Amino acid sequence: MLAPNIEIISNEPEREYAQTVSLEHRKKYAQFFTPFVVAEFMTNWILGNKQLQTILDPAFGLGIFARAIRQKNADCFIKGFEIDETILHEANAIFEHEKNTSVLLKDYMFNDWGNHYDGIICNPPYFKFHDYDNKSVLKEIEENLGLKLNGFTNLYTLFLLKSAYQLNKNGRSAYIIPSEFLNSDYGKLVKSYLIENRLLRYIIVFDFEENVFDDALTTASILLFANDNKKSEVEFINIKSPDELQSLQIKIQSYPKGIAKKTFSFSELNPEIKWRSYYQKQNATRFKNLIPFSTYGKVVRGIAxxxxxxxxxxxxxxxxxxxxxxxxxxxxxxxxxxxxxxxxxxxxxxxxxxxxxxxxxxxxxxxxxxxxxxxxxxxxxxxxxxxxxxxxxxxxxEKRPPSPIWVSVFNRNGLRFIRNEANISNLTTFHCIYLNLFSQPKADLLFAYLLTDISKEIFNDNRREYGNGLHKFEPNDINKALMVDLYEISKTDEEQILSLYYAYRESELSGNANASLLKKINGIFLKLFTK
Ligand SMILES: C[S@@+](CC[C@H](N)C(=O)[O-])C[C@H]1O[C@@H](n2cnc3c(N)ncnc32)[C@H](O)[C@@H]1O
Known part of the structure; x- marks a missing residue:
């Protein structure tokens, strides 16, 4: 029999905890909790392993996953790791009558490498490389997995790799993590490893209007793994609201049956590129004659x-x-x-x-x-x-001369470019754009293009999402992004664009920006570059 207090099928304990413990403490340990409906969804995947006897939760918190599991399975053994004594004390009170659940006050990354589990379910801590003992953890990964990872790696992906390694035959794992690593440089090696070990089955990306985690500024995705040789491809799924989890549940229950649209075999997946291109329609595909932005110049961060x-x-x-x-x-x-x-x-x-x-x-x-x-x-x-x-x-x-163009780092409505006519320097709030010999003669034409919606749309393919509609562009995201080839534009079209552009500049500087002129410029680019 389960003790009645284990049957807490809501986020009530987490809500209470967040009210009594300071945000500072929660941030120190990255304590952002999984919504109960999401925990249930992940649990159902794990329980799909019919031989399930042992389950691991490497970042236990208040045991939301263990609580969800106990609604359906009273017998399996659940082991948890938790590094924070305060939260563990609360968790122990919730699970005090539970014999088959045991939580250790230990750092998951430095323990338990020798054990394997039938199910691993986790919402790992999000820590940037400077927020944890990154050298020692990377050494641990290298020694146990033979993997030399990039020093900028976020801790959550290291939890993920360790857990993939600890899965028993037919074992299943569910992780909820920010989507960030799918589209970042440090994620490349992580993605290579996930392709090589062939355990990944689904990547479910949340495109929610609101943050999944109350106060964390990240976007989330759920990764589902199975150590069963039953599939050799990964399916990408986008969902727009938590309500969609129910219908998704039905689909995933039919695993390994079912073929879907956004499915890619392990051999097709390329770890070097942003995986957004597998799950989000790329705006650039609608246009022709595109070349990398770096053909025309270089984006570097401002003065720090x-x-x-x-x-x-x-x-x-x-x-x-x-x-x-x-x-x-x-x-x-x-x-x-x-x-x-x-x-x-x-x-x-x-x-x-x-x-x-x-x-x-x-x-x-x-x-x-x-x-x-x-x-x-x-x-x-x-x-x-x-x-x-x-x-x-x-x-x-830092020696960094003034650049002719600035671009904003954080954005809500697409990139914002600014022509630096005052020829002054900038801090990191903007990136600097330096033009090369190829683009200098076309500087006005280039800037006219940068003001258009079509340019923003194409740049958006390379953005990083921070949740709540906030986007970030690192210099290399822009360097590698695509833009139209300015040398494909005829002299007549160029002249027309430039005269509209000069008129727009005048209108803006006289305090009466005429947006219809920008629309006209956009229209010309659309006409020239739409496929
Ligand atoms: C993002 S919370 C998730 C909590 C809970 N599983 C949930 O989903 O609501 C991560 C938890 O892992 C704990 N933690 C942080 N670093 C850890 C580590 N190195 N080893 C084990 N637990 C850790 C934190 O204290 C926190 O409670």
Missing amino acids: TGANEYFTFNQSKAKEYNIDEKNLLPCITKSVDVSGSFFTKKNFEELKQQNKNIFLFNAIEQTEASSKYILKGEAEKINKRFLTASRNPWYAL
Whole structure:
């Protein structure tokens, strides 16, 4: 018989926990909980193994998966790992009458390599490489799996690889993780391993309007594995709301039967590319004569100071410390300071008058005041920060000339490009775009294109999703993205685009941006490049 308190078939314990324990503590341990309906869905996959006797949950939390399992299977043995004593104390109270459930206060990554399970179910902690002891964990993976992984690897994928290794014959595993690794550089080796071990069966990507995890800024996907040789392909499934899980349940119950549209054999899957192309229609496929953006230029991140509060200056701070303009580098420090598509000298002067932070301390000429300010930095240990400590001298700025075009890093409605007519520098809030010899003669035409919806649509194929509609582009996402070949445009079309573009620029700078001109430019590109 199950103890009555195990039959908690909702997120009530998690809700209570989140109310009593600080967000800081939860963040420290990456405690973001699985919604109960999702836990049930994952559980049903695991229970599809008819010989199931042992189950592992490597990141137990309050045991949402064990609670879901116990609704259907009272006998199997469930083992859990949990690193946080506080949450384990709560979990033990929930499971106190349960003989067949045992949770160990241990780090999953450094324990249990010798055991194998019939079912492994997990919502692993999301930790970027600098948030965990990444060297020791990677060493553990290398020693046990013979896999040398990229130092930027997020911990959740390492949980995933270890669990895939710990599956018994006919064992099944269900993981809920951010979709990020499918489309990121560090994910390539992880994907290669998943292709090689041939256990992956389904990748279910959530395209929810709302975050699946209440306060975590990520998108989620569920990966289902089976160690059974019954299939040699992976099916990609997109779902738009948790309600769709029910009908999906029926489909997945028929495993290994059923052939679906977005199915790719292990030999077809390419670990080198973003796997978004397998589950999301690529906008670029609708257009012709596309070439990589890197043909025309290079995108690199803006200046990172390592201590913005120290390095950034406004006019009053400059006055206070008596730093003259020779030792101040004009620089955009916040994206909100730039509203339009053109940033002119006049805009810069306006920000200066508004006392915005638009300078960086750039000690190129030694003055009494600059020496004093450097000493102040040392007294405040600014010279010991991660980035400053690696520079020589520590207060020297990264050498990065102003770029003619900026592009926003985080976006909600597609990429935002800005023509840097003021020729000033920028912090990491924007990436810099440098043009090469091939594109310099076409700079205006290129910028006209960057303002269009068609360009945004095609760039979107390479975005990273952060949940809640927030998208991020790393420099290489743009370098590798596609764009139209400007040299395919005839002289007449070019002239027409340019005259519309100059008119648009005028309209924007006079404070009355005429969007219909942009629409016309977009129309010309569509006419020329739609297949
Ligand atoms: C994302 S939560 C998931 C909790 C629960 N399984 C759920 O789905 O709601 C991850 C849990 O793993 C724990 N954890 C973090 N690092 C761990 C590690 N290295 N080994 C074991 N548990 C860990 C955290 O304390 C947290 O409770």
